[in-house]
Amino acid sequence: MxxxxxxxxxxxxxxxxxxxxxxxxxxxxxxxxxxxxxxxxxxxxxxxxxxxxxxxxxxxxxxxxxxxxxxxxxxxxxxPDLTPEQRRQMNKFLNIMMEHEMNKHFPDDPAMRRGMAPTTPEPSE
The missing domain is CATH 1.20.5 (Single alpha-helices involved in coiled-coils or other helix-helix interfaces)
Incomplete structure (x- = not known):
């Protein structure tokens, strides 16, 4: 129309x-x-x-x-290379860090340096 x-x-x-x-x-x-x-x-x-x-x-x-x-x-x-005493002290320090989960605050993970999310697994509920 x-x-x-x-x-x-x-x-x-x-x-x-x-x-x-x-x-x-x-x-x-x-x-x-x-x-x-x-x-x-x-x-x-x-x-x-x-x-x-x-x-x-x-x-x-x-x-x-x-x-x-x-x-x-x-x-x-x-x-310089670590002496056996220094290596023992460093391992002791790293074990303490792992026991108390203090390493999650340090972005030494290569994925963190590239700006990606950390590779630590999510806690199960």
Whole structure:
């Protein structure tokens, strides 16, 4: 019903008014197409920039891990070996830490250094 009403209304318009409505309609469609094109263009630029920044951040993170590993190896090389007495004392200290579960506060787990959740199991209820 509505399309037939619109076509009847369109046919009753003089030619000059039809041309005005055609120009207005083309303008609305043209502006909509331009806005859609600009949206896709700017979105594409933002996505490309985010991808580039993410790639750079991952490279820098890998460089920092490599540097940390190298630094750790260099420090380990410079440390003297433990004497049997020092090793006994360290084992005693570690046993005390395990008995009292004090080691859960120290993020020495490699997963913790990478920002992941600790690998300790959840307590059973």
């Amino acid at each position: 509505i399309p037939s009403m619109l076509t009847a209304w369109w046919r009753t318009l003089p030619r000059e008014r039809r041309n005005v409505w055609m120009v207005i309609g083309c303008g609305v469609v043209g502006v909509s197409v331009a806005k859609t094109g600009y949206f896709h263009f700017s979105r594409n630029l933002l996505v490309q920039d985010a991808d580039r920044r993410h790639k750079e951040a991952v490279e820098k993170l890998q460089e920092s891990y490599a540097f940390a590993d190298w630094s750790h190896r260099e420090r380990e090389k410079q440390l």
